[in-house]
Amino acid sequence: MSENALRVLGTASHVARLLGGDDAVHSLYGPEGSHVYHFLTRYDEADAEAMLRVADGKSGTLLELACGSGRLTFPFLERGFDAVGLDASPDMLKLFAERLEEEKEDGQDYTGRVSTVEGDMVRFELGRRFDFVTLGANAVSYLDAEQRVSLFASVQAHLNPEGRFLMTVIEFPGIEQRETPFETLVVIPTGADADIPMLLTLLDYVDPQELLRSSNFLAQRVADGKVVDSKIFTALSRVLPPALLRQELEVAGLKVVAQHEVVSEFQIQASFAIVPKIYLLEASL
């Protein structure tokens, strides 16, 4: 991932300065940030459920781009799919492998039905085609326009003739009328969960002029009642209206056959000044 991914905007940039500057800022998908991301999102299956509704009870082969720790892959495996997960972060893929082992201990052995590839979704050649290619969690927003052209060409080359490309996207309704940035601050209840013994605060900033979003988790590790370490785990993304992505898919030669609304109970979404809407774009060859 590019260095640009570590650009921090909004209040989090002041906090980063207080914490000593660049050394305090780390990728949300790196060695430590990956645990924070995984902890926060692991129970949100809304987009996986929307994707599986499109599959309509049928199973087949799945290529999941930007699969991370497998939040969306595992529900497909449970439904009998054979899956390949591709991600650029070895740390996220390590969590994926650990989850596979945990599932095995719980009696779900997916050996032989799933593999992962460390790679770039912008350009990949796996030498085979799939019934479903998916890209969840609005991860398309990490790519610039040129990278998206390349992504969609790679997707085309990996879809079966009757296959579907499913991509979740986020819309901030009315953002084009907004002139000033907006930001949300959420203290995340980490409770007594042994996985993540830290204070966690989300500082999520959206710049409607630059169409950039800077999502930052301030993680403060506590020991003996004192904060012993403070870091910011960050990810910089673009605000990409679904209408623009639909147009780009069509230009790339993919036909958009439906746009489904995804309703998530994920609390963080609700605290933005503009409450975002999540959609699943369904495209065919």
Ligand SMILES: C[S@@+](CC[C@H](N)C(=O)[O-])C[C@H]1O[C@@H](n2cnc3c(N)ncnc32)[C@H](O)[C@@H]1O
């Ligand atoms: C928002 S997370 C989504 C992870 C998982 N799909 C989920 O829903 O929990 C974004 C993922 O995209 C991955 N990523 C970012 N840029 C990428 C790229 N160019 N190629 C492949 N993976 C990428 C990150 O490593 C991270 O795992």
